[in-house]
Amino acid sequence: MTPRDTNPNFMNGVPELLILTLLQHREMYGYEIVQAIRDRTGAVIAVGEGVVYPVLHGLERDGALVSRRKSVSGRSRIYYAATLAGLRRLAGLSQSWTQLAVAIQGVMKGGQYAQPIQ
Amino acid sequence: MTPRDTNPNFMNGVPELLILTLLQHREMYGYEIVQAIRDRTGAVIAVGEGVVYPVLHGLERDGALVSRRKSVSGRSRIYYAATLAGLRRLAGLSQSWTQLAVAIQGVMKGGQYAQPIQ
């Protein structure tokens, strides 16, 4: 039922991977996640709120995350934490990504697979 | 004018990267490229002809590739070779991809960038 499962598009799902990775150990809220991704990647990856919030909602709908409202110094925030299903999902995404990166790296390094010209 | 340049989508362009990488040293034809990508990635990446041919046409239109018709054992093939512009484009894509992979790797490995909690 989840569209992500029916579509074998090999590239997508990186925002989801990053978000789950960040939520792996401690709970965070949306706005914080946006900045964490920007900061930790040296602004190489800068996913906006228009990406993060829908992903958070989708993951919660799928039971990969749970949320709770919390007020911190007069600010109302929605903290998200990974569930067991979320961690499992992370494991899958993580493996897929590694596999992909290795495959691409392999083609780029190239040489060893190159068949002799003619 | 090239749509690829106006869209800051950080994920895309992998088929293009792979194709230019393969054409870096020797000319190949579309059908061959499809299989080369499948073979060299251990079927981790399996872009179809519906992906490869449009990319080839676009790259040729942009002057990154040149094509020539060739008949080999009764088969008519269109061989593509990278131009200087194509090699420059490959260099850019290659760097972008590496940057992206490193950034994601960094978040996944995690720890070292993590700001102290509190």
Add this chain to the structure above:
DNA sequence: TTGCAATGCCTTGAACTGCGAGGTATCATG
């Protein structure tokens, strides 16, 4: 010889993701 698989080219429509732009509200600072 007749059919099927592989080779080789191509296009089309749909799907999905990701993005910018915009909207709301609160708080702190100048």
Add this chain to the structure above:
DNA sequence: CATGATACCTCGCAGTTCAAGGCATTGCAA
């Protein structure tokens, strides 16, 4: 009191990729 930062959200577009199909030829097998 106005501006920027915080914090949430949604909408509709755009771009990439994909599956599915169509066409023609070759070669092999039944």
